[in-house]
Amino acid sequence: MIRLRDSAISLTGVIFGQGIFFACVTLIGREQGPAMLGRFNAYLAMGTLAGTLAVLRYELACISDSPAKAFEALLHSILLALSLGIAAAAALWMLGLTQYWVVEVFAFSLLVQNVGSLYLNSLRRYTLIFVCRSIANFVFLVWVWYASLVNLAYDAFSVYAAIYFFVGTGTLFCILMDGRRNGYTFRLRRGFYVEHARYPKYLLPSTLLGSVLAYALSILMPVWYNAEQVGYFAVAYRFGVFPVSLIGQSIGGVFRRDAVGVAQASTPAASLQYVFVAYACGLVVIAVAYALTVTVLFEPLVSVLFGAHWSGASATYLHVLTPLFALQIIYVPLSQVFLATKQQRLDFAVQLLTASALGVTLYAVHKWWLGLTTTLLSFSCVGAVCTLVGIYATSRAAELSLRDVRGVFQLSWIGRRSK
Template sequence: MIRLRDSAVSMAGVVTGQIALFLCISLIGRLRGPEALGHFNYLLALGTFAGTLLALRFELACVTDSPRQSFSAFVNVLALSCGVTAIATIVMMVSAHRELLIIGGYAVACFVQLAAGSYLNSLRRYALIAASRFAVNLSFLLCLIAAFASKTINALDVFETYTAINLVISVVMLTGVLLHGRRHHYPFGLSRSFFADNVRFAKYILPSTICGSVLTYALAIIIPRWFDAESAGYFAAAYRLGFFPVSLIGQSLGGVFRRDAIGAVARHDAASVLPKVFQTYARSLALLALGYAVSGALLFEPLVRLFFGTRWTGASGFFYALIPLFAFQMIYAPLSQIFLATREQRLDLSFQLSCGVVLTGVLFAAKAMNLSAYASVQAFSFAGTVMMMLGVMLTFRVMSVSASRLRVSI
């Protein structure tokens, strides 16, 4: 059933971590300017996207009701990620694209934290997950402050620094998970049956994630390549500040909702419990999204002036265009975990494929019509908002059908 304490702990970790990252972003923007922030945001988007795909989404199998089964899944996906990383490293070295190695390093760190977090999620160790998120961004913030104090901020490679910090934290998390498994005598062996039993993640969730990445990462990657550095910097400020609450809700409540939904489906009275769990989260998310939209419209520009400086007011237009999209993402992202809890990955894939096709089409249409960066973001936001509204309705439909099916099976 719903665990408010778990939600509060998870939320606290994401809030503190995201606040620290926001302060880092504001320092980079204020001290290094739009071009540096736009480039950092671009590399961050590439690395995060690559890290999400590193184990072909098999890491999702780490979230279960059984800690033993979760650890076995962790060991298997870790082995898979090592193989994929080795192949990718060889390709980058042979193709003379060694500059991509730093992005690959961040991707590895991102994946390890994702997989370890999924294992800790199964143990309901939300405080540890929260601590890891906070530690990364707080350490980065301290590095930036130290560089500013020593007047070496202009010489500091901010993405390399952020990658190094993430690698250190990921090693700590990896060591902790492996020691925990050894202490409880969980199996360390690899299993072919694991990949056969969980092939649905690679078959449905992997392409679904790739399609869904158009919504999450496309603008951060395309705007620095299609438009000027100043527009890229303004967009990065608008996106990082505006997406902060969306990421906060998605990472905190999304993980807790998935765990609660999986637990609800496993109960003998799942037909009645699952709708209660879903509706409670849905109502809370709708209220949060409404509050976010109103407060964002009122406070964004003053916050930009305060943290970034008056030269960054150009970011306001981008943010106002993105408010509807961010608000509905805040609702959809956590509720979309219902697809995993009810094993409706095929339906999720169909929806994400539709989103990817629509949004990609909008972006290339904007390019063909030679629209400005602002107009392109407006068009993308409108199309994305419509798709998110459809997605929210689809999650309600999936929950209702699953509850009816569970009722019949009883």
């Protein structure tokens, strides 16, 4: 069953939270310049990647129709995150890289928020997810705005990580107290990690491979190019990836719940195909609207928000990345069908293809010392082709054929006529 109200609430929450964060990025760029914004973007990418991998994807066990099982998965995920986090902090200290402790703090805080959101998503508490995802960015916006008024010097990422930590731990405390009131068990057992071993076995390698597409540019560009270029790239990347993140977190989460529900039904095939086609059609419309909006509005918008000297290079960088981002808007939510149908091997194959192709591309452009624009264009073209392959793979996971698509549309038309 497709719940449009749930999708609307989830989408509104992500738009609000991401919109506030985007305002923060704008203020950081205007007040502290391209170099600081580039550093913030690079640390954010490293922290997000680390937070995604922090519990070896065991957090996905929180996706359950049973609140008690989802709560158990949350407890075991947090325990694993604490254990691995302490080990990582010790390793950074021994290597003399304590400047990255702040990245680890952010990674843990992000993991706590993601686990909490997955648990609440299993309970269909989309309004609470809305609040949890928005509050940290709102507090950060207030801080950045106040600092700009009083000309206060600060490290943007350190402040952001600290705010995320306090908000994340507060959210976790509230969830634990709610679990206690509902009588959920706090007992830990080693068998949990054996029962859900498919997540690190299949999804962890897939996530590692997927990180090449999601994070490689943000992490490598500061190393390969000068600070000013990286700052302009950061603006283009944040503008461009914003809708991908927005759609993936909101519609993707709701699609996953709908797909899991119909996949576990007694006769799932037709229902899963209907849900898949309905979401796919909506995502295609969103992707086309995104591409047109970026083409028309991005350059004047950057000129207004950051200044005229930002718009030229940033617009060029985003325009070459637009095909990749538009296709990712479609693929990221639909890829949840791999999890719903337990076809992690197919997901892994797609990610392996993408990572291999993009890895070779990045190696080639760096070896030949190509310019930033050429690097982004090469990355975008290769990534777009691989994403098209991924979209086709999602249709195969949903056991969809052209005849099924026609049947779904005919069923929908008949349903409207009968009303």
